[in-house]
Amino acid sequence: MDEHDIFKLITAGVRFTKKPKKQAPAKLQPQPEVFKQEEPVKSDKSDEDDQETTEFRLLAGGSDSQPKRKKSKAGKAPSSKELELQRASDEANETRRQYGISVLGKKVPPPVPSFEALTRDFKLLPRLQQNLLARNFDQPTPIQMQALPVLLQRRALMACAPTGSGKTLAFLTPIIDGLRSHKTSGLRALVLAPTRELAQQIYRECAELTRETGLRTHFISKVSEAKQKHGAECKQRYDILVSTPNRVRFLLQQEPPLLDLSLVEWFVLDEADRLMEEGQNNFKEQLDDIYAACSHPTKCVAFFSATYTVPVAKWALRHLKNLVRITIGVQNSATKTVQQELLFVGSESGKLVAMRDLVRQGLQPPVLVFVHSKERAKQLFEELLYDGINVDVIHAERSQHQRDNCVRAFREGSIWVLICTELMGRGIDFKGVNLVINYDFPPTTISYIHRIGRTGRAGRPGRAITFFTQEDTANLRSIALIIKNSGGSVPEYMLQMKKVRKSEAKMRAKKPLDREDISTKIRPEPKIDEIHKSAKLKKVEKTEKVLKKRQGTENDLKSKQKKLSKIKVDLKAVGKRKGKGSKTNKM
């Protein structure tokens, strides 16, 4: 079995043989036969769910789009046309079952089993055909098999397929085929991704696929450059724009706007669930403005991700006409090509010991290491650099130039270990990453699925090690379940742990644990007055809580709270001046 065979098998996900209705629990059943566009997606109350917004559902291969067998009138034999339709539909469903493809929607076109069938049936642009052939891919992946014909028919699509299963090609090919040749009218396709690195990667793939088609693709690297590229005086118009939402919105907000999106026929969101997240520092608001500016009445809208949340599905069902939903394998699950391990390291300082142990045993580069903040990324970088490891670090505080260099060096193999934050957790396709280390426990299962998906891509095997301490046990059960569901083994006690309340899981996702610094430096013992002050601060906070609960006049409460917060600010200022001196580290 070669790499490609493994890829096909793995990305096809789990297959289920149809069981009689009585035996299968309701939540494991495929979707109902008739597709109801208006019906909101309900959150499955499955045990695995540790987040309010996460939808875990096992979907059987097959389709609700299957034409129902017409009863022949008064025993009349079906016509040859009817028989032909039935045969085609049975064949499509068999392919779907074989590759773990589930579809929801009306009249979903059959999956295309080969690139030859695709080019023949859809008469793909000849130059695009050649560019696809040049990639030397033997066969479309399951998501490509089903998403390509759907998008080539310009249907609205919400697609969910495992990490590293070729979703990028699944949306770029129909865009390029749909646009065909360059037009000077302006932008006709917009692809949005949550990070600059991912947008740049999509742009590079688009540049390869559009080679010699005449189509012009642009990636907004610097907004300052965008004025010349897109402003009114710009003569050379682009056909496809790949960007992050904030850059696009910035250009739309200029007076006069530097972007005209009224001709956009293709609107694609990669990592759609991340882009649609609401709340502070999220993209949803920007996306609303951008979507409103894409006023073309018949634009094709497509959402892609390896994970989906209920609000995204609800939005799609409410706003997109004639929507098709595709799921490959089990929704919101980790890719099966990754061998996953959970490693108990005791305490924060135990992580450095474990890391050094792994290095001593011999790391097989390239290795990606995830931590939860830029501060921690810098700290770990210093430590590993000191150990003489060929390491670099990437986080939002580094300049664009530094980030680009870092990504390039890691791709080229001159950097062996790359420390990163959530910034690199999604979408980035580093070829051949052998190992992902979750130095800091991922804040959510969704984050875990994406982080470990940086390895084990395109059918290659990968390995992921997740460190956990006593403090991380709250989310341990849900991640252990993800590992179990993707074929890995985990100790039984982890699965028996208490389920975290949704509110707590949500809070943890928003506010990760306050962890001890990563350092082997010996720190001075805290001075007595500092200990005293931190105890006093705790007391103040406690009193504040009690006051909030207590009934009393509002004014009284407010003035007391004012006094307390002043004391708190003063104490914090003292604490800050003393800095990290109060922390101890045992290493």
Ligand SMILES: Nc1ncnc2c1ncn2[C@@H]1O[C@H](COP(=O)(O)OP(=O)(O)OP(=O)(O)O)[C@@H](O)[C@H]1O
């Ligand atoms: N048909 C194919 N056969 C083999 N490899 C493929 C095929 N299509 C794409 N690939 C390769 O698979 C790798 C992963 O593709 P891609 O980055 O599109 O994955 P993805 O599904 O978007 O992953 P993620 O969810 O992590 O963003 C890429 O290196 C790509 O070149």
